[in-house]
Amino acid sequence: DTEVTQTPKHLVMGMTNKKSLKCEQHMGHRAMYWYKQKAKKPPELMFVYSYEKLSINESVPSRFSPECPNSSLLNLHLHALQPEDSALYLCASSQAGVPDTQYFGPGTRLTVL
Amino acid sequence: ELKVEQNPLFLSMQEGKNYTIYCNYSTTSDRLYWYRQDPGKSLESLFVLLSNGAVKQEGRLMASLDTKARLSTLHITAAVHDLSATYFCAVDRGSGTYKYIFGTGTRLKVLA
Numbered sequence: 001d002t003e004v005t006q007t008p009k010h011l012v013m014g015m016t017n018k019k020s021l022k023c024e025q026h027m028g029h030r031a032m033y034w035y036k037q038k039a040k041k042p043p044e045l046m047f048v049y050s051y052e053k054l055s056i057n058e059s060v061p062s063r064f065s066p067e068c069p070n071s072s073l074l075n076l077h078l079h080a081l082q083p084e085d086s087a088l089y090l091c092a093s094s095q096a097g098v099p100d101t102q103y104f105g106p107g108t109r110l111t112v113l
Numbered sequence: 114e115l116k117v118e119q120n121p122l123f124l125s126m127q128e129g130k131n132y133t134i135y136c137n138y139s140t141t142s143d144r145l146y147w148y149r150q151d152p153g154k155s156l157e158s159l160f161v162l163l164s165n166g167a168v169k170q171e172g173r174l175m176a177s178l179d180t181k182a183r184l185s186t187l188h189i190t191a192a193v194h195d196l197s198a199t200y201f202c203a204v205d206r207g208s209g210t211y212k213y214i215f216g217t218g219t220r221l222k223v224l225a
Binding site for chain 2: 041056090092096101102
């Protein structure tokens with residue numbers, strides 16, 4: 001199984017809402033990533049978890065809060081977002097400790113009103 | 114700061130023609146990745162290049178890596194419409210940092 005799943009596919013939220021994005025993989029990968037992608041732009045790295053511990057936070061605003069409950073799951077908790085946070089949020093996973101390709105999920109398209 | 118640049122940013126080509134996409138990066142890295150993204154879709158891995166001189170081919174696409182020049186190329190042979198997509202290269206900082214930096218992307222349109 002080389003699939004990374006993400007839910008929901010689409011999310012519309014107001015600036016005062018709290019919501020969560022979910023990501024799951026069963027490839028035994030111990031590195032998991034959150035990226036943000038604006039239209040016609042490359043993905044921008046937000047967070048990296050390695051062996052369930054946060055290893056990279058690319059100066060992301062605190063209104064985004066990642067969580068890695070176990071080796072297969074990755075969440076991104078959203079609170080008090082701004083309209084400019086509207087984007088495609090991509091989850092990815094890869095082998096840990098070795099240079100390896102990332103497997104991307106289908107993404108969650110987020111719209112903040 | 115690691116920068117990854119691609120050119121061209123946009124490429125419109127006729128079916129059957131050959132062309133090359135270039136990926137330049139600013140600091141040392143021995144690993145380079147190529148991905149494809151269809152409109153509104155996620156990223157699909159194409160190639161992983163792990164050493165200087167590495168060359169990989171799949172169908173009409175061939176990728177190569179020159180770490181001394183900090184340059185990777187993605188060559189398209191006899192393009193077909195199905196290759197229309199955006200192509201990204203990505204570089205990681207190495208040493209297990211997991212810090213992947215994506216290039217600017219090349220939007221390829223193959224005209225029938």
